[in-house]
Amino acid sequence: MKKHYLLAPGPTPVSPETLLAMATPIIHHRSPQFAEVVAECRVGLKYLFQTKQEVLILASTGTGAMEGAITNTLSPGDTALVVRGGKFGERWGEICAAYGVNFEAIDVEWGRAVQVADVAAKLKANPAIKAVCIQAHETSTGVNHPVKELAELTKSLPGTLLLVDAISALGAFELPMDAWGIDIMVAGSQKAMMLPPGLAFACLSEKAWEFTKTATCNKYYFNFSKELKNIQKNTGAYTSAVSLVMGLRDVLRYFKEATLEKIFAEHQLMSKATKAAVKALGLELFSQEGASDALTAVRAPAGVDGQDVVKLLRDKYGIMIAGGQAEAKGKIFRIAHMGYIGNFDIVMIIAALEVVLNELGYKAPYGAGVKAAEEVLFGGA
Amino acid sequence: MKKHYLLAPGPTPVSPETLLAMATPIIHHRSPQFAEVVAECRVGLKYLFQTKQEVLILASTGTGAMEGAITNTLSPGDTALVVRGGKFGERWGEICAAYGVNFEAIDVEWGRAVQVADVAAKLKANPAIKAVCIQAHETSTGVNHPVKELAELTKSLPGTLLLVDAISALGAFELPMDAWGIDIMVAGSQKAMMLPPGLAFACLSEKAWEFTKTATCNKYYFNFSKELKNIQKNTGAYTSAVSLVMGLRDVLRYFKEATLEKIFAEHQLMSKATKAAVKALGLELFSQEGASDALTAVRAPAGVDGQDVVKLLRDKYGIMIAGGQAEAKGKIFRIAHMGYIGNFDIVMIIAALEVVLNELGYKAPYGAGVKAAEEVLFGGA
Amino acid sequence: MKKHYLLAPGPTPVSPETLLAMATPIIHHRSPQFAEVVAECRVGLKYLFQTKQEVLILASTGTGAMEGAITNTLSPGDTALVVRGGKFGERWGEICAAYGVNFEAIDVEWGRAVQVADVAAKLKANPAIKAVCIQAHETSTGVNHPVKELAELTKSLPGTLLLVDAISALGAFELPMDAWGIDIMVAGSQKAMMLPPGLAFACLSEKAWEFTKTATCNKYYFNFSKELKNIQKNTGAYTSAVSLVMGLRDVLRYFKEATLEKIFAEHQLMSKATKAAVKALGLELFSQEGASDALTAVRAPAGVDGQDVVKLLRDKYGIMIAGGQAEAKGKIFRIAHMGYIGNFDIVMIIAALEVVLNELGYKAPYGAGVKAAEEVLFGGA
Amino acid sequence: MKKHYLLAPGPTPVSPETLLAMATPIIHHRSPQFAEVVAECRVGLKYLFQTKQEVLILASTGTGAMEGAITNTLSPGDTALVVRGGKFGERWGEICAAYGVNFEAIDVEWGRAVQVADVAAKLKANPAIKAVCIQAHETSTGVNHPVKELAELTKSLPGTLLLVDAISALGAFELPMDAWGIDIMVAGSQKAMMLPPGLAFACLSEKAWEFTKTATCNKYYFNFSKELKNIQKNTGAYTSAVSLVMGLRDVLRYFKEATLEKIFAEHQLMSKATKAAVKALGLELFSQEGASDALTAVRAPAGVDGQDVVKLLRDKYGIMIAGGQAEAKGKIFRIAHMGYIGNFDIVMIIAALEVVLNELGYKAPYGAGVKAAEEVLFGGA
Numbered sequence A, B, C, D: 001m002k003k004h005y006l007l008a009p010g011p012t013p014v015s016p017e018t019l020l021a022m023a024t025p026i027i028h029h030r031s032p033q034f035a036e037v038v039a040e041c042r043v044g045l046k047y048l049f050q051t052k053q054e055v056l057i058l059a060s061t062g063t064g065a066m067e068g069a070i071t072n073t074l075s076p077g078d079t080a081l082v083v084r085g086g087k088f089g090e091r092w093g094e095i096c097a098a099y100g101v102n103f104e105a106i107d108v109e110w111g112r113a114v115q116v117a118d119v120a121a122k123l124k125a126n127p128a129i130k131a132v133c134i135q136a137h138e139t140s141t142g143v144n145h146p147v148k149e150l151a152e153l154t155k156s157l158p159g160t161l162l163l164v165d166a167i168s169a170l171g172a173f174e175l176p177m178d179a180w181g182i183d184i185m186v187a188g189s190q191k192a193m194m195l196p197p198g199l200a201f202a203c204l205s206e207k208a209w210e211f212t213k214t215a216t217c218n219k220y221y222f223n224f225s226k227e228l229k230n231i232q233k234n235t236g237a238y239t240s241a242v243s244l245v246m247g248l249r250d251v252l253r254y255f256k257e258a259t260l261e262k263i264f265a266e267h268q269l270m271s272k273a274t275k276a277a278v279k280a281l282g283l284e285l286f287s288q289e290g291a292s293d294a295l296t297a298v299r300a301p302a303g304v305d306g307q308d309v310v311k312l313l314r315d316k317y318g319i320m321i322a323g324g325q326a327e328a329k330g331k332i333f334r335i336a337h338m339g340y341i342g343n344f345d346i347v348m349i350i351a352a353l354e355v356v357l358n359e360l361g362y363k364a365p366y367g368a369g370v371k372a373a374e375e376v377l378f379g380g381a
Helices: A016-021 A032-049 A062-071 A087-098 A116-125 A147-155 A206-212 A224-231 A242-258 A260-280 A306-317 A343-359 A368-378 B016-021 B032-049 B062-071 B087-098 B116-125 B147-155 B206-212 B224-231 B242-258 B260-280 B306-317 B343-359 B368-378 C016-021 C032-049 C062-071 C087-098 C116-125 C147-155 C206-212 C224-231 C242-258 C260-280 C306-317 C343-359 C368-378 D016-021 D032-049 D062-071 D087-098 D116-125 D147-155 D206-212 D224-231 D242-258 D260-280 D306-317 D343-359 D368-378
Strands: A055-059 A079-084 A102-107 A129-135 A161-165 A184-188 A199-204 A295-299 A332-336 B055-059 B079-084 B102-107 B129-135 B161-165 B184-188 B199-204 B295-299 B332-336 C055-059 C079-084 C102-107 C129-135 C161-165 C184-188 C199-204 C295-299 C332-336 D055-059 D079-084 D102-107 D129-135 D161-165 D184-188 D199-204 D295-299 D332-336
Touching: A016 A242, A016 D016, A032 A055, A032 A199, A032 A242, A055 A062, A055 A224, A055 A242, A062 A087, A062 A129, A062 A161, A062 A184, A062 A199, A079 A087, A079 A116, A087 A102, A087 A129, A087 A161, A102 A116, A116 A129, A116 A147, A129 A147, A147 A161, A161 A206, A199 A206, A199 A242, A206 A224, A242 A260, A242 B242, A260 A295, A260 A343, A260 A368, A306 A332, A306 A343, A343 A368, A343 D343, A343 D368, A368 D343, A368 D368, B016 B242, B016 C016, B032 B055, B032 B199, B032 B242, B055 B062, B055 B224, B055 B242, B062 B087, B062 B161, B062 B184, B062 B199, B079 B087, B079 B116, B087 B102, B087 B129, B087 B161, B102 B116, B116 B129, B116 B147, B129 B147, B147 B161, B161 B206, B199 B206, B199 B242, B206 B224, B242 B260, B260 B295, B260 B343, B260 B368, B306 B332, B306 B343, B343 B368, B343 C343, B343 C368, B368 C343, B368 C368, C016 C242, C032 C055, C032 C199, C032 C242, C055 C062, C055 C224, C055 C242, C062 C087, C062 C129, C062 C161, C062 C184, C062 C199, C079 C087, C079 C116, C087 C102, C087 C129, C087 C161, C102 C116, C116 C129, C116 C147, C129 C147, C147 C161, C161 C206, C199 C206, C199 C242, C206 C224, C242 C260, C242 D242, C260 C295, C260 C343, C260 C368, C306 C332, C306 C343, C343 C368, D016 D242, D032 D055, D032 D199, D032 D242, D055 D062, D055 D224, D055 D242, D062 D087, D062 D161, D062 D184, D062 D199, D079 D087, D079 D116, D087 D102, D087 D129, D087 D161, D102 D116, D116 D129, D116 D147, D129 D147, D147 D161, D161 D206, D199 D206, D199 D242, D206 D224, D242 D260, D260 D295, D260 D343, D260 D368, D306 D332, D306 D343, D343 D368
Parallel strands: A079 A102, A079 A129, A129 A161, A161 A184, B079 B102, B079 B129, B129 B161, B161 B184, C079 C102, C079 C129, C129 C161, C161 C184, D079 D102, D079 D129, D129 D161, D161 D184
Antiparallel strands: A055 A199, A184 A199, A295 A332, B055 B199, B184 B199, B295 B332, C055 C199, C184 C199, C295 C332, D055 D199, D184 D199, D295 D332
């Protein structure tokens, strides 16, 4: 029987148990019953974000939370510094533009991480920069930016926030919001959080909450102060997406029980195995530094269109990975290792890759990639 | 065993079948498989909205779609006319204010529908009004505003749109967007559409799409033009809330199969029965005109706090209805008759009401309300 | 929307939570994971049966367990005493006959309970009687037989067992196996246990286990000794019906948490309310004594065919109750009050009954039955 | 995340869709709604059994249907011929013994198929043999017996039936009941039929139905004539296991749509790949002939206990395969390739086997088994 597999960077597979948790009868979003669920989620989200701050739960995708991060802390005419090293870096700029916020951009070659020194130079050159906008993991390239180091810079600047899009990062690798000094961290339900799409999250440092007091960007639906007041009462500003929140409780229980430490180690292992395996097949990583544990972006070998790899896996083998976006289209393909997956899913995708590459004319010796993956995942034979 | 019942005006009960349809394994939002689902939803939504226009599917609650209706058609400094006869009327004004749109308000006593003549007068007095913002059903009062008649007014004004919040109306009673000439109709998943909260819908007339070309209000996440381009390709601008969309397909199949005509008749019958029953118990409707088929708002009898009715039903009997909001708090309680409910749910809530009223000191003869409900629902004995 | 209701004496409604518990991925019946589930069920079943003995879990319906009760304790040529006051009493006799066990019968008028004195007389007259076979609740008539008193008789007879079919009784009302001295109690999953059909249960006293050592009736699949050895190792003789057992764990947790005491009281209340309501409508109970808390059997009024009541409820109103069987066909209809139902389901069925009786030409004043039900369920108005 | 895999010969994985189909609200087993489901199942079962006869649906595991096959066609004192080449062959004998049926046995070395000539000789030597009892696939050894050839023998003998236990065979490979002339074929839900355990099936040829008329073995619950009368009316003799039957409808739709031809080819491919892979790892098949497409039984290599392979896979890697039973315990392990599994599950189990064998001290070069599997499953590299 042809089964279906999802190894794309969002949405990712959701466990059967979580799917069933979301299929229980609908409860009202202003009931004591639901308040209890929210109360439990608040604790779980703080653990996941590694913060003492409240984490807001929004009914939208992650982009809505990104928009809110800008509009709740900045005002038209303010200047932001946007790191653009992929499709999602560009999104920060687009949002600024849409709301009248000026921005300077550091354009980083796709596949590379931003240089901390470049950011430092920009901040020094323009002290009016009120926000540095970055991706923890730039999903379009598989690269992690140096969030910890950037936070070191912004921590010392009272007039500058660090806004981190952690949509495809949170839950996959270490991002301790408070310890590092991140000012806003936004996340989405459908990546390493192992939920369906439809929930976004935003968490603000005290410093960021201060900024909200003077920010004059237009906003209504994504009003963080209003959401804060509501979540402190275990509810939301508008009708909560109750079924998704039921699922949220379920995955947060898992995160707590499994511990972040163990979960991050698992992602790291799957990531190392995937990277070792594609190299064993003679392929190159797209990321030249900062390769993320959430995703492996691979250059399509000479003569092979990355989109064909994606389509053949999808249409013939029922496996959904992702291709390249925008300028990387056709040049790369991307294997996510987050969501409800385990070590044997890595074995599976590598075997499938061996098959598909051969079908597309690239000689990948059967078993060679799998062998490399097994060695990383399970220790030497 | 204490069972739980949900007769609040959103979220409403979702059928077990739809809940299970949403529990199938997650599929990717950019896959041919999901495109097929969206394609089917597009047809179903047009049927439900009674329109030839595309209906946008947004990952947010209805308020997000209301915001988008304003920001996609108006510009800062424009003037809107807002009918405020309840909490949701006020929301139109709040959104305008949040985005720099001026507005004039017609304040209607809670419990009453707006007078068409009053709107006509306003429009005549100020030809610069670019949008009339109204609720088809003002959920906080149980009143329907005269949308059809208002559309008659705006249809003849090339510079004025009619924006209708149909969040708690669509699917409960007749609202033929094209036939009446509504310019924007927004809806939410969690009312008569019988889905969990988390999806919003917006549909624009050709006239409204024209307005989007010059509207300069800030917007990013709720960008209707971008969503239009995407849905025409059977996808969304951002990650679609795939599990909710699976449920959407399921309910739209039901709407199509059952026919709107039959569904509206069922709501009307349940509404009539509820209203007859509360009157038989000596209670008064809160709505003085335009009583909606989606909801029955009831004045708490002298000496009884409406909130106590709500709480006792909820905490002792497991039945969730709604209380009054803002100025109506304590004065009324609201019984919704939409979502996955049937005639016997009306019998149930009326019996429960008889019980609870007696417990609160109001003499409601057992069986009297139920008798009245049965007569309407099932014909004379 | 036409919803569906199930108030028949098995299968009964199963809670959404239990249905979802059974939809988790299949686990192996010889795994530590499943052994844990069985271990928990063993404890829960002992609580439910009020026994220190092991309760066997069989993959069959209750009839299989009845067959096993006979074949595991008796031998061809042995004599049993069978109380026949309905369809299921007859089944005991049919099973005896099928396996070469002689039986004497006490034929009780349908609708009546057996007289303890009649059983005592039979036992005295024929000391060779090795088993008294009875229903705790004769589902076809809604009558409880005096199990406690019969156990008093058999307890003092070392050569005679009391075999109790508790299929539609266990979980609905008090049946303390050990305290009363019942020798075999068999049950089924699909009645008051609130599970789908497919599991049967059998529990044997020490005295009954002694009988198994000499019983020579043919048996293979329903071999209690073999099942005992297996369940003591937290498994079953053959492949366990794992999905149903997952549901079993779920309901047993509920029984434990809610307590038998409270659950029996709830059944009693629903039963009283139903009986009061049908009397208020001028109808008569079919049971002339021993009316069960699990079921209300009602005589169809003059001029009304009981089957028509059943069919109209089912086909027009989506409500499934049961008609009469065999000689009671057409004369009665039966409303079960067990499974995943609550007080408002009683209100619902009584209202529906009022409607249907009127449609069939019997004048039942709307609200009169509901009023009576409300008074019992919720206290005087 | 550690995921769980089930590659044991029953229960096998059930698809999420089928699990959800069984989670819909319970319907009554004597309702028009359920009759429709049964009617559809009857057609689907005939397709699956490749027969014009009615297929009986029993609430039990497969063993119950085996018992029924004996008791419904034979009488005490009759003689059966039982082929014993594994645990399930022995079961035929045990059932005969339990019901007073004499039997002659052909004891076949575990791992071998019966010789048709040996059966022919027995039949010739004792014309009183009324039934030949065999496994289509002896699950304990992974061997297929030559059912087609045996049917050739029994077809010409008017007084002799061929009883085939197809529990772990039906749906995995070709077994055309009518075309081959099988007299009784029994099956279980939890193997290649991709359902949870709890349903058994039995199908009788006209010749077998003739035998039922004179068979005097004791029986009550497993009374095939009674079941036949009931299923012809789209119901069952006792309460049907409705939730499992809902799942049955779902899988039968799949069988029909996918076609038996394609499904058998898929099993064959997975079987070939598994067998090639274990050989590539230097292991030997346990089956010396008639290796089944449903299962691969592998000899544990020298120095490795087969049970350790099973336990390590289960406890460390979350993968459930089966060990050897009775005399094969410790000597073999068994990988099933049936149920809701696909080609990549074969890749997965082979990789896992490579890992586990190494951990147990047997040198299995990483990737070597996977390579062999890939070549069979996907064509040469």
